[in-house]
Amino acid sequence: MPTVSPSANDNPKLSQLLDAAMDVFLRFGFKKTSMSDVAEEAGLSRQGLYFHFDTKEALFKATIEHWIHSMQQETRDAVSEPGKSLEARLLGAFDRSMGRTVGKVGAEAFDLAEASDQLADGIMERALGQFHALLVRTIDEAVASDLSAKSGVCTSDRVDTLLAASMGLKHRTESREAFRRQMLTVVRVVLAPLKLKAASKARS
Amino acid sequence: MPTVSPSANDNPKLSQLLDAAMDVFLRFGFKKTSMSDVAEEAGLSRQGLYFHFDTKEALFKATIEHWIHSMQQETRDAVSEPGKSLEARLLGAFDRSMGRTVGKVGAEAFDLAEASDQLADGIMERALGQFHALLVRTIDEAVASDLSAKSGVCTSDRVDTLLAASMGLKHRTESREAFRRQMLTVVRVVLAPLKLKAASKARS
DNA sequence: ACTAGACAACCATTACCTTTTTTGTAAAGT
């Protein structure tokens, strides 16, 4: 009767397990991934995996939740990385959210969205909303004045644009490097009319 | 031995036929669309269809080419519509290119990109490149000065962003109306730092 | 410039059966 780890990433071993599981789920999708596949990738036996999770559904739910939570953690970190420009921090956030899976998603993984919606109850929508809010806050905090203020564009609109473009690029770029490169252009375009508060510039 | 109409949309009847064909291809994809399906949608017999096109491949190729050409015609028209603002003209161009298929694409139509690449020899890439160039020209012609010029953002970068965002929205919007609404935000964000030449504003 | 009917060849779908894989449980060991 394994405790279905309520809060996820306290345990580093469990965290590694769920990272491995996500890799496999991204390659094969939910249906075509077997418990043996995940066990092998994670470097433990199938029964060792069942020790942690009673069912494939429970494993998947925990995997998705851990994936979302670690993504949110990483994007929060990226967004507030000290000594970096707003541009670099936003780029880091997109690289660790949308760019995270570029080149890792297999052709048979089309059922992942459906499965995660069904098994993890709309977690994606919520995460997206929170990501949106985080980006708005981040930009607003860094902006001193908006050279295009009179045009009626608000930060939320800017974030909408960033998100739409990142999703477009996610589908059409073949490598994470290409995604990052093209996303940099997008971020620059969207941030261009903003006058930022005095802060240290990027050095990376 | 039907002449595989070299230049497409001279004939209005043929144009209608190819429009109907595209609707069916978008619903069912290339493989799952039968010649009967197209004939029925176009309102003629299957043999009448064979009178125009020897093979399904030839029909598909002509359909894609006609679709691309009419799209380019419409976008060119939209982009130079007199009396409308740059914003409205760009929005019109995106509505008639990317927005054109929103809500019309069926789940089984995933093979269309592959088929058109294979049978129409990279026509999509070329069309995309030309669309990019058209947008750059359109924006450059309407711009008097760029308030964010010092940021190193050029018009091509702006167009990259518009295209990336339009592709992101294309996948995530359920109606053409929603696409247009969200694309309007994107266009506003991207054009915000531009100071336009004196011209009549939109009234629509 | 088409329609109607018929036709062989081919392709896709279905049904059915057999074999393999996978799930989830359990026991015993380290």
Next chain:
DNA sequence: ACTTTACAAAAAAGGTAATGGTTGTCTAGT
């Protein structure tokens, strides 16, 4: 906190054969 072996039940995969749909051609008609 695992591993290995074992096992029943369920699901998926593989093989095969019949069935139905689709393609492309032909002929005859309007």
